Amino acid sequence: EDEPTRLRIWEKAWKGYLRQKMDPKGYWDSEQEEQRDFESFFFLLQSFLEDHPRLLELEVLGVEQFWHADYPSAPLGIRADLVGRYPDGTITVLDWKSGKKPFFDKLPKFLENDSQMPVSALVAAHVFKITNPMVEIFYLFADFEHRAQFDDASLKGWEEYYRKLIARINSETEWPAQKNKLCDWCATKAICPAHGNADKRRPS
Numbered sequence: 001e002d003e004p005t006r007l008r009i010w011e012k013a014w015k016g017y018l019r020q021k022m023d024p025k026g027y028w029d030s031e032q033e034e035q036r037d038f039e040s041f042f043f044l045l046q047s048f049l050e051d052h053p054r055l056l057e058l059e060v061l062g063v064e065q066f067w068h069a070d071y072p073s074a075p076l077g078i079r080a081d082l083v084g085r086y087p088d089g090t091i092t093v094l095d096w097k098s099g100k101k102p103f104f105d106k107l108p109k110f111l112e113n114d115s116q117m118p119v120s121a122l123v124a125a126h127v128f129k130i131t132n133p134m135v136e137i138f139y140l141f142a143d144f145e146h147r148a149q150f151d152d153a154s155l156k157g158w159e160e161y162y163r164k165l166i167a168r169i170n171s172e173t174e175w176p177a178q179k180n181k182l183c184d185w186c187a188t189k190a191i192c193p194a195h196g197n198a199d200k201r202r203p204s
Contacts, residue, residue: 052138052145058084058092069126073163078123090149092134093120118158121150131155
């Protein structure tokens with residue numbers, strides 16, 4: 001593809017995140033502000049791709065697209081920021097994170113055991129009939145990236161994990177709340193029983 005086409009693809013993948021970062025209250029609605037938005041996007045994108053030139057080698061297979069995999073034991077789906085193929089044939093699922101790098105000390109280990117990376121890998125493996133999908137996560141404003149490639153044994157292990165998890169979910173009738181490191185970000189903390197708020201009325 002020619003350069004303008006590539007830029008439009010990358011713009012679509014980035015524009016929403018950049019808008020959220022630079023104009024969180026939605027004040028930019030005039031033509032002048034829209035142009036400033038694009039110029040800012042272009043500058044950040046250019047800087048990012050100078051640091052990650054290999055991304056320009058990607059054959060783009062999908063942008064902000066929903067992908068679904070009908071595993072017999074565990075139907076799964078993802079909405080991927082970008083899916084592409086490197087020149088060596090590797091299929092990768094890319095996710096852009098627009099916030100700061102999380103506070104976890106062992107972030108790579110956390111990412112690989114969080115659902116996003118293995119589920120993305122399972123879906124890519126199913127859709128493209130491959131055994132070694134890659135998943136890449138970029139924290140755009142924190143200068144941090146993490147990637148993992150999943151082999152056949154790993155994929156089978158994760159599929160079995162989700163098969164058991166889905167079976168357990170389907171058999172449960174009670175879901176007691178539990179505290180974790182994401183509680184401060186949760187919109188329902190104010191009415192969460194795990195924080196002693198079980199008797200508070202649900203906000204309208």
